[in-house]
Amino acid sequence: MTANRLIQLLAKKKSGELSLPELKELRELLAQHPEDALLASLVDDLFRQRLDYENGYAVPEVDALLQRLHRKQTAQEALPERGSKLFRLNRMVVAAACLLLLVGAGLYLFYISGNRSLKQNVVATKKGSKSYILLPDGTQVWLNAESRVAYKDDYGKKNREISLTGEAYFDVIKDKERPFIIHTETIDVKVLGTTFNVRAYKNDGHTETTLIRGSVEISMRKDPARKFLLKPFEKISIDNSGALQNKGTADKEAGFLYALKKIKPVADSSGAAETQWVQNRLVFDKQRLDDIARELSRWFDVEIFITDNKLRNTEYSGAVEEAASLGQVLESLKLTGAFHYAIRNKTVTISP
Amino acid sequence: MTTEEIKALTELIAERNDHSAFDQLFRHYLPGLVSFANSVINDRHQSEEVVSDVFVKIWENRKTLTAIRNFSHYIYIATRHQALNYIKSRKGTGFEELGESGSLSFKTPEKSMIAKENLQKIAGAINELPSRCRLIFRLIKEEGLKYQDVATLLGLSIKTVENQMTIAMKRIVEILEESLPEYAMYYAQKKVQK
Structure with a gap:
């Protein structure tokens, strides 16, 4: 009579659910009992055998069903797409309106109060529109909907600093002398030359940075000593409510503040799910x-x-x-x- | 088909509108999905309709396929919805627990220590399992689903899925044990030959 634990472990193993400690435990069990080891290899053997249906489909039957399926598909494709034309028209009107706003925003220069009164350039997008900005140093910025980028007139001379709300994808020109810094409400992102995405919408719970190439350094605005270095295809997501609190409380809850995870590259493109909006x-x-x-x-x-x-x-x-x-x-x-x-x-x- | 092969096919469909890849997927999934849908609908012909409707939608939304993590999990969930919608449109007649309606057998073994009649015995034991347990076993073994995927598909807890899989494994082990001495001899002889 085989012990229940062994059966449980074998079931887990064949389901691909065995954890490392369980694998160790299974190995030890099998080493103790040669009979069980034989049993385990029989189970391996059995799982290599493919299952089929007793009264399965014969090839002509499947062929007939496939033909029916193809007919259904053609019938479906012949149906006119109702409503979508009207919708597209709406979107065009929206796009035109946004373009007007964008041109207005781009031309709109205003003085900011501070030690140096430098002109500030603002590019903003409305809902339903996107924009592309070429900064003076050749850095490219793709701005997603309902987002705003601002930079001072001396951008590129001494520094390369911009502020962002909403989402943007950056392809930054390399310049070791002048690091490229993005300020969002929650975090600062510092880079040398790289491609990455920053998502900092005010009404989202998180501020996300996804790196495609190169490296970036992220620091918390409320706690500049807290820094994170991202590697390619990593995404860091920072909890806005936690990060906006005072330093002391944020420290206590550091465990809930941020999440770092690997993202998967999208096949046949150089990006990831996070950057598909650019395309x-x-x-x-x-x-x-x-x-x-x-x-x-x-x-x-x-x-x-x-x-x-x-x-x-x-x-x-x-x-x-x-x-x-x-x-x-x-x-x-x-x-x-x-x-x-x-x-x-x-x-x-x-x-x- | 392996998970990688299925992934390659779905990519061909999404990116190149490949009809023959689509047909291959249909041939692969048809028997399992029909058996699954049939556990709800209890009408083989209607179950075939349900499965082909799922595939029509898959083709319509083929651009979305590359974003899907596990296609098997996805298509079983889509089939569950389609089958339940069909039952709803029929005002709820014939609903049964989600499970495996067809009987299973092993394909002709290629290279196996296990004797053919023992394979038949094991298939018989699997067919005697409750239909839900049998489905869980097949989804994990044949479709490569994880406990978590099976749990969301069937609305069960992960623990229940694990328990059901263990029950299936227990039956298999019991039958294998009956002939353990024979296998031990077989093994010993093989070692001597080496």
């Missing part, structure tokens, strides 16, 4: 619906209401290209979990 793609990878809704609201310039608390915290995945309508995005998200939605003018209601 006009929207990518969600197991994100809470609440966060997705906030992103969609910026992207499409709509208000989104979620009627159910549980739904708000449910995670969804999906990705869409630039031309996708809001309806298409919601349809693709629905594939990973059911919900209902209604789009009326600029208001979307999502319910279970």
